[in-house]
């Protein structure tokens with residue numbers, strides 16, 4: 001399904017502090033991501049997530065990211081924090097992801113072109129598929145790019161491009177993949193889990209600049 005769109009949407013993941021969420025909102029991003037995965041340096045607990053979400057206005061999507069959670073873990077977050085969208089970043093299957101009465105996106109770690117097509121079909125309930133880099137033993141947030149030529153031109157779901165995006169490679173990524181959205185975490189950080197407001201603004205401005213090329 002190709003979604004006709006006028007601009008590339010932007011999600012900034014791994015937000016741990018209200019001031020970082022405010023920088024994301026002020027830069028005009030469409031979504032923030034909260035990582036509910038304890039081993040991550042960007043992990044938040046419920047109290048931290050509530051503090052972040054308190055500064056996020058309407059029309060900015062709050063995404064909760066999980067890696068192979070139990071259903072109880074997901075439900076506890078949904079019961080306590082304003083979550084608009086769930087991002088499953090592990091080996092979850094569609095029936096697990098679909099049980100929460102909340103829209104979800106599925107992250108796929110890309111190794112070959114057939115991974116992308118197969119995943120779109122394996123997750124009929126997903127609103128979009130997020131394509132991330134494959135690194136053995138690391139579920140996500142690798143800061144590494146993957147071979148964008150593996151992304152087919154026509155796919156049955158909107159694509160969110162992730163993995164090692166920075167101000168330096170963003171233009172090439174958008175021009176080559178033409179994704180529905182881009183997702184960045186490490187590329188706009190000052191340190192792991194701490195965002196850099198200048199990098200956030202520059203990244204969002206770059207998305208806008210590249211989009212203008214095709215208007």
Ligand SMILES: O=C(O)c1ccccc1NCC(=O)[C@H](O)[C@H](O)COP(=O)(O)O
Pocket residue numbers: 013014033035037040041042065067089130132139140141142143144162163164165183184185186187
């Ligand atoms: O950020 C993490 O530490 C993380 C841990 C486990 C699973 C996913 C994780 N992050 C995912 C993301 O932040 C993004 O969706 C995406 O992978 C972009 O990350 P980056 O390569 O750092 O831009």
